[in-house]
Amino acid sequence: HQNRLAVAPNGSISYINDTTASLHPIINRIEERQESKIGKIYYPAPYLSNDTMPYYTSAYDMDMRKVIDIYAAAQEHIDQGMALTLFMRSTIPEGLYEWKNGKTDKMTTRDLNILRNYAYKKGVKSIYYIRTFTDDQQEVGSNECESCVI
Template sequence: MRSAKKPKLELFFYPAPYLSNETLKYYQSAYDLDMRKEIDIYAAAQQHVDQSLSMTMFLRSTIPKACTNGKMDVRKKMSTRDLSILRNYAHQKGIKSIYYVRTFTDNNDTVGANECESCVI
């Protein structure tokens, strides 16, 4: 008795709705956002959830200019100290868990998910 052939698996990537080369300029990479603002949004939503939300932080190996307004070091490289500052900030805001910390290296080494940002959403 022969077993049936397994179908070939294909990868499908679903970008943001209506994303095209013309609309790309209206979107910003999650890695370029100030994660404190993301923490604030999750904290506001967390107040209305009984358990917890699965929060994902997106970090570059170098700190974006938008994130250097005094709370984090102005060093070029992200450090575990900076991650600790963000985690403590999240805890103070009432975040119950940080599910993933995705990192993006500027030299295109894969640490987390460098290939496709929309794949990790």
């Protein structure tokens, strides 16, 4: 029993349990997933209603430093690394990151380096995935994004 404190798994397990994925923010108010055997499935955020809709912000519209801060706070209390995912838009909304002001609004490896260094300084042990939301409303993982490979 070397490791006793771990954060619950992310992804599919959270959908089965009708909850959010670990410490991750919600991806979208209603997330569309392609399941291999049954096709597309739509997962609304837990407790989503017309009354609560304004309170749900997509992970792609959040400053990832806030997510990193939450993971860093949790990391102090567990003895395993966590699967931290960065959610980035290929075109970063104006004002989201101060270092983008007056520069290109396209996501670059510089943005990823800034966030990676921020996470390191906060004590986060690793960044597990970087998920990108493209201008044509597609979600791209690191395996499909040639320009994301460093």
